[in-house]
Amino acid sequence: MFKDLDPILHSQLRLAVISLLISVKEAEFTFLREKTNSTAGNLSVQIQKLKDAGYIDVTKQFKDNYPQTVCKITKQGIKAFEEYVSSLQSYLGNGRK
Amino acid sequence: MEEKKITEQESLDLITTMIKKAKNAYHDTGMSAIMWGAVVALCSLVKYSEIQFRYRLPFDIYLLTIVAIIPQVFISIRENKERTVKSYDDNYMDYIWLGFGICIALMIMIVTVMSNHWQPVADEYSKLSGKTSSFQLYEFVSPLFLLLYGLPTFITGAACKFKPMLWGGILCWVCCVISVFTGAKIDLILVAVSAVFAWLIPGIILEKDYRAAKKGLEQAHV
Numbered sequence: 644m645f646k647d648l649d650p651i652l653h654s655q656l657r658l659a660v661i662s663l664l665i666s667v668k669e670a671e672f673t674f675l676r677e678k679t680n681s682t683a684g685n686l687s688v689q690i691q692k693l694k695d696a697g698y699i700d701v702t703k704q705f706k707d708n709y710p711q712t713v714c715k716i717t718k719q720g721i722k723a724f725e726e727y728v729s730s731l732q733s734y735l736g737n738g739r740k
Numbered sequence: 741m742e743e744k745k746i747t748e749q750e751s752l753d754l755i756t757t758m759i760k761k762a763k764n765a766y767h768d769t770g771m772s773a774i775m776w777g778a779v780v781a782l783c784s785l786v787k788y789s790e791i792q793f794r795y796r797l798p799f800d801i802y803l804l805t806i807v808a809i810i811p812q813v814f815i816s817i818r819e820n821k822e823r824t825v826k827s828y829d830d831n832y833m834d835y836i837w838l839g840f841g842i843c844i845a846l847m848i849m850i851v852t853v854m855s856n857h858w859q860p861v862a863d864e865y866s867k868l869s870g871k872t873s874s875f876q877l878y879e880f881v882s883p884l885f886l887l888l889y890g891l892p893t894f895i896t897g898a899a900c901k902f903k904p905m906l907w908g909g910i911l912c913w914v915c916c917v918i919s920v921f922t923g924a925k926i927d928l929i930l931v932a933v934s935a936v937f938a939w940l941i942p943g944i945i946l947e948k949d950y951r952a953a954k955k956g957l958e959q960a961h962v
Contacts, residue, residue, distance in 0.1 A: 648751075654746070655750075658746070658754055658755065658758075662754065662755045662757075662762075663761065663762045666758075666762035666827070667765070667825050667826060669826050670824065673824050674824035674825045677824075678758065679758075706821070707821065731751055734748045735748055735749065735752065
């Protein structure tokens with residue numbers, strides 16, 4: 644019996660953001676936008692969804708008088724990502740049999 | 741990239757791509773390595789020329805290493821401002837190089853105190869025996885510094901999989917061993933060679949890579 648894939652993570656842009664954040668300590672909004680080639684508006688919405696799910700922490704601050712948004716994955720986010728990857732592997736592993 | 745549902749295989753491919761992108765995200769500017777490589781090599785070569793050509797500058801050339809802390813602070817501030825992502829590796833590397841700086845400061849203090857204690861003994865020996873002591877403390881100062889130079893350079897090279905720095909670190913230790921058996925004049929040349937190969941050349945390579953990455957990024961945004 645397969646576990647359902649986490650609907651929060653099983654979306655292209657949100658998964659891309661979480662995959663970037665799992666590899667780094669923290670990243671600025673501009674970095675995430677550049678690496679995901681997304682629009683600022685769309686990325687903001689998806690970041691908010693990840694934040695609401697408790698998967699990432701978002702800190703808003705000022706850097707040289709410009710607003711800066713810094714994102715960081717939470718422990719809950721790491722756990723969800725690991726479970727998601729493990730579910731994916733079981734889906735794909737079974738598909739290959 | 742949009743907010744859309746994807747297949748399981750696409751998910752796995754996306755995760756792999758993003759992790760790779762994150763890993764290649766940060767490029768060191770190489771400025772610190774270039775500056776310290778040049779400063780240490782210059783100080784050693786000037787000191788060598790002072791001994792070789794029997795002249796003395798009105799100040800100790802090694803004071804330049806203290807002056808170099810000022811541009812280093814500005815380089816660090818600028819690099820931190822430009823950095824849009826912080827990796828776990830960056831954090832460890834910062835601590836390793838900070839620890840190295842502290843070790844160098846402590847080593848200078850230890851060597852100065854030792855030298856102040858040893859000099860009266862050497863002077864008394866010369867007075868009593870009429871010969872200069874065959875043991876000169878300054879002959880063993882360079883190996884100690886080369887020992888320290890090798891450690892953070894080797895770790896950085898190995899951790900960042902950057903071979904020029906890895907080999908540079910090893911070269912520092914090779915020069916350390918050689919300098920134990922050579923005179924102070926040759927030791928200074930060995931220190932200069934180590935600084936050039938461990939920091940200056942890797943720094944130039946890093947700076948070139950940084951420029952290329954920045955140019956690539958600018959073109960991608962056009």
